[in-house]
Amino acid sequence: MGALLEETAPESADLAPGRHTAVTGEGDAADRSTVETWQKRFAELIIPCAVRPTRSGRFSANADVVVVGGVLVARYVLSPMKMDRGEDHRRATDDSLTFSVATAGKLRCTQGARTAEFGAGEAVLLSTRSANTLETTGGGFIGIKLPRALLASCAPAHADIDFCHIGAGNPALRSLLAYVDAVVRNEAEMPQVVAQLFARHMTDFIAATVGADRPAAEDDSRSARRAVRRAALQTAIDLHHADPDLGIERFAGIVGLSARTIQALFAEDETSFSDRLRETRLEKARQAIQRAGSHASIATIAFEVGFRDISTFNRAFRRAYDRTPGEMRAEGGWNH
Template sequence: MDARYDTASLAASDRARYWESAVGRTYFSLQLQFQDAGRFDGALHSWNLGDLSLSRLASSPLCYRRLATHLRDASDEHYLITVPRQSGIRFVQAGRETRCQPGAFLLEHGNSPYEFSYGHDNALWVLKVPGALMRGHLREPGRYCALSFDATQGPGWLFASYVDLVGRQLGRGEDTARELLARQLVALLICSVQEDARVLDPGDSAVRAAHLCRIEAYARRHLADCELGPERVAQACGISARYLHALYRDVGQTFMQWLHEQRLERAAQTLRGAARAVSVAGVAQQWGFADQSHFSRLFKRRFGCTPGQARRER
């Protein structure tokens, strides 16, 4: 649900504790180190976008740390995409350090320790995305973390500009099709980062990585086709089925396992985000499952509830 936090009306001695609670509720548990706790000021407004959330954070300088102790009770995996609009950010994760200035954005993995800080007053947009959804669009999304992506041109500019536009619209109280906005934000984010040469796994050749990218782009365009299989995808991509299977062995899963993950994620979004009740059979068919009982078994194994339960919880 939407939430707003502001320290303006609080006594100086209460602000640090209040801000730590606000940040924890909006994102996840973090250790905060204030540059000047006695003069700290902050405001945070978050909007629910279905499985995602968008927030605008403005505050005095401080440092946020995600510690190993915070991860012991963490059940849900999330990524944060931060777009600074006022001053620069220093971010460290997995041995990689980056400086992200206004005109860029960065990704953070919420289920790995990190340090995030800024030494001047700052204003940030933060998009919170479930890990399963990120993995549904990006192979090994952790590779994209702690890198500063250009937001001054091309797809990066479109993504950051659309974040601004959506945030201003929500901030004015203009309610709209939030699930649609979420899908559009994710689509622009993926376009912005997936072609960056820095994310190629040095253990894989660029050729193999390019083949995987082409295979998965084709499959995503045809998820609704229940006849889609490795042979057809391989033929469409100009490679042999044997080579396709070898590519997926190298990344620790089969093509059909990956395909089921994509379809199940889309089906879950449809069940939980539909404006009115939808039939389980219709959703199964919409996302390429010819057998409803097979779909229901896979869905429960993946999400811990039946499709019908997911529909009622929307």
């Protein structure tokens, strides 16, 4: 998995993994130099295309771009424009997919004889190996660019997909957007293993999103989608476990699911949200206690992983590992 992501990461040094990059353009729509400057930067960092404003007045194009585990995620706010990827913009070495989700305004996508017009809460999957056009009436959308090989690795039935319009109410799209929101809001450097998990789960959600509109795809069965969601919930716990106020209602708001749905998903693994959160915190604490060279106090570690008081932590730790935190540290040769 890591090798695949590393091989397919964007080549531009400006798009360092985990670092946010702004691609902005402001000016008069009639000023071709402003438009072309933004178009050039957009082509260098994201994807080659020809940009044409479709309305007179002010040209405004803003994209916040971040690469996570080899998957490029961008949040766009654009004035009315058309972005045309003709045959001359295609790269022989680029076999990727773009997944665009409207958040405000309307989008129209055309690829060959196929056209999709949609508004907020709908999406389209396009192929970079085909000429296509994306037109916006002005507003915002989320764009995700990922290697086709990555999607094919988790959903072989989608290996040759080139175009798919995803309608409103898709069951996996909301969870995907919650993941994307966590990515674009995160300004801190993301550890490689976490970044790869994010990339994998975003890809799984895209596969499930597409599969909901292609019910014959065996890989996108209901049980497979629920397994993806359970794995995604664990990744979200890994990211937010240190928050001492992380109850199920707060967590539900983070992942974009109801508390009832979360409990039902965990019940399929014969556990609960609170049990999984406690287990995650204890495991993070165990790793910190046994880490060579660590001199942090037991209390500091307990608070850092999300426990509110040391006595609760000590009791839970002993039940989980049949020894106290101090005894485990002593076994490793480290002092309190």
